[in-house]
Amino acid sequence: MTTADGSPLVPGTLCADRIVLITGAGRGIGHEHALQFAAQGAKVMVNDLGAGVDGSGADRSAAQLVADEINASGGTAQANTDDVSTWAGAQRAVASTIEAFGGLDVVANNAGILRDRMFVNMTEAEWDDVIAVHLKGSFAVTRHAVDYWRAQVKAGEVVQGRVIMTSSPSGLFGNVGQANYGAAKAALAGLTIILADELGRLGVTVNAIAPVALTRMTEGLPGFVDAAKKALEETGFNPFDPAHIAPLVVWLGSTASAAITGRVFTVMGGEIGVAEPWVKGPTMTSTEPWNPAAFTEQIPALVGQARGNSDMSGRTRT
Numbered sequence: 001m002t003t004a005d006g007s008p009l010v011p012g013t014l015c016a017d018r019i020v021l022i023t024g025a026g027r028g029i030g031h032e033h034a035l036q037f038a039a040q041g042a043k044v045m046v047n048d049l050g051a052g053v054d055g056s057g058a059d060r061s062a063a064q065l066v067a068d069e070i071n072a073s074g075g076t077a078q079a080n081t082d083d084v085s086t087w088a089g090a091q092r093a094v095a096s097t098i099e100a101f102g103g104l105d106v107v108a109n110n111a112g113i114l115r116d117r118m119f120v121n122m123t124e125a126e127w128d129d130v131i132a133v134h135l136k137g138s139f140a141v142t143r144h145a146v147d148y149w150r151a152q153v154k155a156g157e158v159v160q161g162r163v164i165m166t167s168s169p170s171g172l173f174g175n176v177g178q179a180n181y182g183a184a185k186a187a188l189a190g191l192t193i194i195l196a197d198e199l200g201r202l203g204v205t206v207n208a209i210a211p212v213a214l215t216r217m218t219e220g221l222p223g224f225v226d227a228a229k230k231a232l233e234e235t236g237f238n239p240f241d242p243a244h245i246a247p248l249v250v251w252l253g254s255t256a257s258a259a260i261t262g263r264v265f266t267v268m269g270g271e272i273g274v275a276e277p278w279v280k281g282p283t284m285t286s287t288e289p290w291n292p293a294a295f296t297e298q299i300p301a302l303v304g305q306a307r308g309n310s311d312m313s314g315r316t317r318t
């Protein structure tokens with residue numbers, strides 16, 4: 001079995017017989033997830049609507065091609081072309097996985113679109129469509145999967161469920177021109193923490209990744225294509241290859257990751273990091289009602305003691 005660009009994949013048994021639903025797995029990062037879960041013995045439902053980067057259109061062959069690729073190389077996969085941004089589409093994607101393979105162990109919420117626009121010009125549709133695919137889609141697929149896992153637990157089965165959300169540096173750190181996308185991705189990081197707390201009792205862990213890779217979604221970003229080419233020429237290792245994202249997701253989907261939940265991982269090329277969450281920083285206290293006029297001095301002094309926001313690399317802005 002190989003990655004999408006033909007590099008060899010080391011086969012293994014880390015996910016032997018695990019049943020995995022990957023949304024948006026017809027292309028890019030999700031395609032690599034599908035190949036690498038299958039290479040580790042998982043049965044994979046390749047969901048993809050076949051949308052354009054902006055969410056328009058539907059090329060229903062995208063999911064089937066990936067399923068065919070996996071089956072041709074000895075793995076097990078089927079295709080599903082439902083739109084996960086709708087409640088009913090998400091339900092069908094989950095139900096068809098259970099019907100095809102007799103269960104469900106892992107949901108990788110990966111489907112995504114972009115409608116970048118400076119906020120002053122952003123339309124209602126650009127906001128709604130991006131929130132629908134990323135945030136509602138991840139909610140809806142997970143919610144239907146949880147129905148299944150809850151019924152399993154009630155029936156006395158042991159569940160080792162895994163949910164992997166796909167956040168983004170744009171959501172964790174903020175990126176100009178992506179108010180809709182970044183807000184959805186930040187919400188997914190928050191959802192990860194809440195669901196980890198709620199679903200642990202069912203045997204379900206919930207983690208997220210914030211990846212960076214060269215796909216059709218990022219190929220228009222300044223410098224991405226050139227940087228990937230340069231790194232490959234100079235070192236023989238392309239840190240922008242989407243194939244480097246999947247190994248972490250495959251491990252998070254395995255039973256070996258049971259102790260890890262509620263975490264957001266940054267991942268690009270040869271670097272994996274754990275994003276450190278919001279914490280309460282410096283505080284000031286009062287035993288009397290606050291005087292807003294005094295804040296003119298107090299608040300800048302308080303903010304001056306706090307760590308700054310991060311830049312897009314995740315480091316504190318200087």
Ligand SMILES: NC(=O)c1ccc[n+]([C@@H]2O[C@H](COP(=O)([O-])OP(=O)(O)OC[C@H]3O[C@@H](n4cnc5c(N)ncnc54)[C@H](O)[C@@H]3O)[C@@H](O)[C@H]2O)c1
Binds near residue numbers: 026027049051112166
């Ligand atoms: N590429 C990056 O650097 C990067 C960075 C941060 C986050 N991400 C996230 O990673 C995920 C994958 O992105 P990618 O770069 O591989 O992009 P991509 O465009 O190559 O893949 C996204 C896939 O999602 C599918 N899709 C879109 N809407 C769908 C829907 N409603 N139902 C089912 N499938 C749908 C598309 O058809 C497409 O195949 C996205 O969530 C994206 O936001 C990517």
